[in-house]
Amino acid sequence: MSKNRDLPPMHPASAMDFLPPAQLRDVQFTRLKGMVQRAFDHVALFRKRMDDQKLKPSDLRTLDDIVKLPFTVKTDLRDAYPFGLCASPMSEIVRFHASSGTTGKPIVVAYTQEDLNDWTRAVLRSLAACGVHNGDIVQIAYGYGLFTGGLGLHYGAEALGASVIPISGGNTDRQIMLMKDFGVTVVCCTPSYFLHLIDRAVEMGVNLKELPLRTGVFGAEPWTEDMRERIEAGSDIKAYDIYGLSEIVGPGVANECIHQAGPHIFEDLFYPEVIDPKTLEPLPDGMEGELVLTTLCKRAMPMIRYRTRDITALEATRCACGRTLRRIKRIGRRSDDMLIIRGVNLFPSQIEAALLKVEGTLPHYQIIVDRQKDLDTLEVQVEVTAEAFSDTVGALEQMKKRIAHSIESITGLRPAVKLVAPRTLQRSEGKAKRVMDKRIM
Amino acid sequence: MKIKQLSVFLENKPGALSAPCRLLAKANINIQTCSLADTREFGIFRLVVEDTDKAKRLLQRNGFAVKVTEVIALEVADEPGGLAAILDALEGTGINVEYAYSLTGRTRSGHVLLLFRFSDPNTALRVLKERNISTVGSEELTKRLKG
Numbered sequence: 001m002s003k004n005r006d007l008p009p010m011h012p013a014s015a016m017d018f019l020p021p022a023q024l025r026d027v028q029f030t031r032l033k034g035m036v037q038r039a040f041d042h043v044a045l046f047r048k049r050m051d052d053q054k055l056k057p058s059d060l061r062t063l064d065d066i067v068k069l070p071f072t073v074k075t076d077l078r079d080a081y082p083f084g085l086c087a088s089p090m091s092e093i094v095r096f097h098a099s100s101g102t103t104g105k106p107i108v109v110a111y112t113q114e115d116l117n118d119w120t121r122a123v124l125r126s127l128a129a130c131g132v133h134n135g136d137i138v139q140i141a142y143g144y145g146l147f148t149g150g151l152g153l154h155y156g157a158e159a160l161g162a163s164v165i166p167i168s169g170g171n172t173d174r175q176i177m178l179m180k181d182f183g184v185t186v187v188c189c190t191p192s193y194f195l196h197l198i199d200r201a202v203e204m205g206v207n208l209k210e211l212p213l214r215t216g217v218f219g220a221e222p223w224t225e226d227m228r229e230r231i232e233a234g235s236d237i238k239a240y241d242i243y244g245l246s247e248i249v250g251p252g253v254a255n256e257c258i259h260q261a262g263p264h265i266f267e268d269l270f271y272p273e274v275i276d277p278k279t280l281e282p283l284p285d286g287m288e289g290e291l292v293l294t295t296l297c298k299r300a301m302p303m304i305r306y307r308t309r310d311i312t313a314l315e316a317t318r319c320a321c322g323r324t325l326r327r328i329k330r331i332g333r334r335s336d337d338m339l340i341i342r343g344v345n346l347f348p349s350q351i352e353a354a355l356l357k358v359e360g361t362l363p364h365y366q367i368i369v370d371r372q373k374d375l376d377t378l379e380v381q382v383e384v385t386a387e388a389f390s391d392t393v394g395a396l397e398q399m400k401k402r403i404a405h406s407i408e409s410i411t412g413l414r415p416a417v418k419l420v421a422p423r424t425l426q427r428s429e430g431k432a433k434r435v436m437d438k439r440i441m
Numbered sequence: 442m443k444i445k446q447l448s449v450f451l452e453n454k455p456g457a458l459s460a461p462c463r464l465l466a467k468a469n470i471n472i473q474t475c476s477l478a479d480t481r482e483f484g485i486f487r488l489v490v491e492d493t494d495k496a497k498r499l500l501q502r503n504g505f506a507v508k509v510t511e512v513i514a515l516e517v518a519d520e521p522g523g524l525a526a527i528l529d530a531l532e533g534t535g536i537n538v539e540y541a542y543s544l545t546g547r548t549r550s551g552h553v554l555l556l557f558r559f560s561d562p563n564t565a566l567r568v569l570k571e572r573n574i575s576t577v578g579s580e581e582l583t584k585r586l587k588g
Contacts, residue, residue: 384450384483389506391448391558392539393478393485419483421452423504 003214003236004185007258008133011160013124016268017323024324027268029063031296036060036069039302042087045076046304066271066294067282071305074107074336077247082108088300098146099246099345106146109246110300116155118297119249122266123156126255129264129323130240132186132215134161139179141189141197142220142343143169148250149220149343153188156252162186169193169343172200183212190343191218191227191239195374198234208235217242219251220343222331228260243328247306248293254328259320262327269297272326273305274314277335285316290335291328309336339369339437341376344413348434351380354406360388361403366425371439378415380407383422442578443511443562445493449486450506453479458486464503470496473586474556476542487542489556491583511562514544514577515569516552524555530572536565544586554585 019027037057039046049070050056059068077085086093094113098106111119132138138157142149150168157164165178169189175197178184187194194216201208216231219242231239243263244251253270254263265272270293274283277290291308311334315327339346348367355361364383369376382403390396400417408414426433451457458477465472475488490496493509500507517523528538537560544554554577559565569576577585 384506386501386506386508389448389450389508391485391487391508391510393480394539396450396483396485397480419450421450421457421504422506424452 003212005131005214007131008128008135011124011128011133013121014128017125017129017264017266017325019268019324021324024267025063028271028296029060031268032063032066032271032294033057033060035294035296035298035302036304038087038299039304043085043302045080045085046070046072046302066273066305069294069305071280071292071307072303073307074247074309077107077109078105081105083110085301086110087302088112093300096146097148097151097246097250099148107247109148109249112300115249115298115300118269119152119252120155120159122249122252122269123152124159125266126242126252127153127156127160127162127186127217129255129257129321130215130217130238131258132157132160132162132217136160136162136185136215137165137182137212138162138186138188139165139167139175139182139184141167141169141175141187141193142251147344148244148246149188152244152250152252153217157186157188172197173204176201176204176206179208179213180206180211185212186215186217187213187237188217188242190220191216191223191231192221192342192371192374192376194218194231194239195227195234198231199373201235208237213237216240217255219243221340222333224330241330243331245293245308245310248295248303248308249298253293257319257321257323261319262315262329264319264323264325264327265314267325270294271296272314272328274312275307277307277309277311283313285314285326288313288329291331309334309338311335337435339367339435341369341378341413344411346378346411346413350411351407351434354410355382355403357406358388358399358402360385361399364422364425366433367435369435369437369439376439378413379418380415381418381420381425383425384419385422442513442576442581443566444489444514444556444577444579444582446487446489446510446512446556446558447493447497447500448508448510449488449500451484451486453482453484457484461486461500461505464499465490465496468495468499470499473582474542474544476540476556478540487540489544489582510558512556512558513562513565513569514554514556514582516575516577517555519551519553523553527569527574530574531559531565531568534564534568536561536568544582554582 040057092112093110095111098108140153144150216239228239240256242255244253254265273292274289283289291310291312295303310331312331313329366381368379403417473489478485539558541557
């Protein structure tokens with residue numbers, strides 16, 4: 001079996017990727033006005049923030065006036081849990097997704113049918129941009145469920161006309177078996193999981209380089225050029241970066257074209273800005289800062305100037321593909337303490353919330369994130385207090401289980417829990433150092 | 442009679458056990474008997490000393506997680522069926538032996554001393570008394586160990 005790398009003709013939906021800049025701005029401005037009016041009319045928090053600044057939707061006279069609008073932050077979503085930021089009645093909402101909040105409660109996002117159609121189209125354009133077409137067999141190894149990864153890619157790939165294998169995450173051996181037996185040509189998962197697949201395939205005696213597999217669409221966690229090189233060298237595929245976040249829509253906010261020069265943002269749907277995270281002042285293209293996104297079409301849950309906490313820069317230089325959409329520089333770090341582990345968002349405060357439920361485990365704990373055999377590992381070390389210490393091994397093992405369960409139920413991640421002696425965890429300047437991220441990417 | 446035992450949480454790594462032992466040595470506290478329970482990651486060091494409170498304070502001050510547990514010392518005949526006879530006495534009471542270990546040192550001839558941690562020490566004591574199985578208290582223990 002060999003790899004067919006012929007490029008398909010342009011998909012009609014991709015035409016929006018090539019709008020002349022002036023026309024794109026017209027589309028953006030028209031959509032922005034409509035969306036802001038809807039949010040003002042139906043979302044109490046947004047209306048209050050506009051009122052506080054004595055702003056009305058009609059004060060938006062040009063697209064650049066967007067900088068007058070108030071920011072939205074992650075805690076706004078938490079405080080509005082579960083439906084406080086919805087602008088559509090339940091009769092029009094057809095889907096929910098959820099992702100990690102900063103504490104015990106998740107962040108909920110809602111979609112109308114039109115929102116889902118827009119999202120599907122954004123994912124379709126994402127896949128089309130990196131050469132995926134209706135002849136492809138697409139294996140979707142992102143998790144299905146509340147996480148946006150699986151279903152997001154699923155509908156986009158189906159709309160493109162590709163043949164979808166909704167295998168979801170995990171069960172590596174079966175992933176490799178289907179990849180080989182079905183002649184899968186495109187795989188969608190986290191880049192670290194794919195590196196793990198490469199290793200496992202070698203152990204199973206499967207040579208990915210000889211399979212029809214030619215394209216990987218990787219996202220849901222930060223990755224580097226070095227990882228791209230390892231993926232491409234280890235499997236003879238092209239690895240493309242897909243970017244998204246559930247607060248905005250899910251995957252498909254931006255995606256790389258075949259030139260792999262950073263994900264193009266689908267600006268007609270998601271308006272990007274980069275700001276200085278300290279002064280909150282907008283930064284010009286090319287300057288590194290925090291990415292801020294505004295949904296231009298979302299109905300069920302419009303997001304206005306949502307601070308993503310991802311640090312990047314907008315690249316306006318012309319791309320060889322001819323798309324007029326700006327690109328985001330590869331995202332490597334964040335302006336908050338969020339960790340991304342196996343594609344799942346994790347805030348240290350969630351671990352604290354989980355430990356709070358297990359008596360005697362606070363205040364001293366440490367989160368150790370590592371990458372072993374290309375898979376992220378999460379270990380939580382907890383100092384045993386006199387209060388929690390029990391004289392029998394069984395009781396201590398039980399406590400470990402309770403801690404692991406509590407963390408898993410809040411974060412969705414199953415940690416390795418290690419009990420350590422009192423006063424052994426590192427304290428720096430009187431303040432505990434909570435997170436050790438040993439991953440080298 | 443119940444005996445107070447100290448349990449100390451230790452990580453399962455080289456040197457972990459010597460730290461509490463050195464502390465006790467410096468304070469001239471003699472370990473009358475001890476046992477070590479271990480898992481892959483951590484261990485529980487259980488020990489009996491003459492002045493439990495003093496040793497506990499010392500260990501806690503130095504950052505150890507310490508717990509005082511009540512155990513029962515029993516004289517067991519050093520012959521076939523010696524231990525079985527004691528367990529027979531508890532049969533049907535629902536009392537669980539969580540762990541047990543033997544005491545070193547001189548004891549009455551023909552007997553060994555075993556320390557038991559029962560799930561319900563008070564009921565265990567009553568049952569044992571009913572069956573005329575004598576327990577050894579702290580003072581008696583100290584006396585015997587010192588000879």
